[in-house]
Amino acid sequence: MARRALILVEGHSRCTGxxxxxxxxxxxxxxxxxxxxPTRYDYIAAEKVEAIPVDTDNLDALIRECSRLGASYDIAGIASSEGYVYATVGKLCRHFDLPGPNPESIEPCCDKFTQRQLLAEAGVPMPAYRLATNATDVKSSAAEIGLPVVLKPAVGAGSRGVRLCRNMDELSEHTTYLLGGKHIWRSSPRILVEEFAQGPYYGAEIMGSKVIGIAAAEFAPPPHFVFREFTIPALLTDDEHERIADVSQSCLQALGLGWGPTNIELRWTKRGPVVIEVNPRLPGTPDPQMIQLAYGIDLITEHIKLAIGEEWDLRKRHSHIAAARILVPDRDGTIDWIVGESRAAAVSGVAEVKFYVEPKTPILRKGDSRDWIGHVIAASPGRAHTAAILQRAVNLIGWSITPFPTVGK
Structure with a gap:
């Protein structure tokens, strides 16, 4: 009997893959x-994972490779943790008659402007927005919406190219960055100009049509949107939780989602929850680990079960408070040393301490998720206790960064 295989299209350079x-x-x-x-993912070698180089932007190439593998293996399912290939995964699943997401629902979500249009048609609360393709469009759109505004690529992930512009100088500066060749576009340049929705940030974690949990998150200081801390479940009243869940369900209906994982980002503003973004995929680290610590639900395992046609189990085993601190450097330069990782991991209640970099690694901050150099995750039955555990662990960690030499010296 052929061995059952799970095809994973791309991976994740941190923990999720x-x-x-x-x-x-x-x-x-x-x-x-x-x-x-495949060499992008260090766990491939460490775990002795079978990995095959293939152009993952080419559906025909993927079909050929999966067909070839099907001669040696029983392909039980095809999945991915990466949003930019998720529509392709849906098409692959459809070709091989395997369970998978609907590519016709996934593709519009990957374009933030198209997604906004579909949500607006359904009456989902959102920030005001405009689409711009040049500097003149950006300026006039910002004038119509009113500063401050958020500029972001219409297609992208990980907060790359996303910035808060509080005045015309910042608007001009970031427009030049996006259109001047420094930002790498996967398609023709299209910029979303959005009203800055001010208020606490929340993320709804959904499997199928079920809201598993709602997380709260905090960012590093503006103008960029670099996550610094997550807590799940968020501290919400029953009414607030219900309103966020209701808006999330409206997003699923508007976008034709409801198979597998979805992550919905929102802000709680003066008019209640407004949707910032809908991601038709499982969020990356640290969300899956935190969900498991908080509720005893392994979202990754349950996603795979769905992908191979088995029944999943989304029942909560317990209700704890999980929190994560993202480790972000405060300067550019070369990391000299990192200390305290093992001491922090030994603190009771700490679930995971991980650095993504090693000493002598050059650090050049981008103002997005690439700035993360590590994380600490903790959990306990109490909110204050979890916060105290997390802070104690973070206090035991340290690193040194030597600035890059100044040009001309």
């Missing part, structure tokens, strides 16, 4: 990664 591989193995599956450059 590794978690998919480990979950697949626990389910008795043989994980195989198809990636444009």
């Amino acid at each position: 590794l978690l998919y591989v480990q979950a697949a193995k626990r389910l008795g599956l043989h994980p195989i990664t198809l990636a444009a450059d």
